[in-house]
Amino acid sequence: MQCVAGIHYNFSIDDDSLRLFNKDLNKETKSDIYLGLIRNFKRNFWFLLYFFGASPIFDKSFVSGRNHSIKNTNKSDLYDEYATSLRMSEVGYQSYHKKGS
Incomplete structure (x- = not known):
């Protein structure tokens, strides 16, 4: 028998905060910001695992x-x-x- 434990956390960033990255916020720029966030997380996940x-x-x-x-x-x-x-x-x-x- 196996027991797997983990945390999955969904979040979204409010539009006012996203506008700090791009003043012209639309669906495409919003997607670009989220994809950049994911890309950077994947690039640096070793660091997060190391410390957390x-x-x-x-x-x-x-x-x-x-x-x-x-x-x-x-x-x-x-x-x-x-x-x-x-x-x-x-x-x-x-x-x-x-x-x-």
Whole structure:
């Protein structure tokens, strides 16, 4: 059984704020602003994960049956000193169903 946790957040920017980027706001320029925002997010997502997705401690069950070099902290947790986002690494969530195994 798998349990996946995450947050999906929808937002929109009010037109007055969008006009700070482009005074001539119409549907096309609004789309351009949002697409630019998405493009920059995708370009810099590693930075956001590094600072806001930090998870250097995790449950041993994530690596059960796999070779690893991560340190023990107690009976049930592992810790990696320089880890930032273990959830996004090879020990994080993986869908074996999608891999075909």
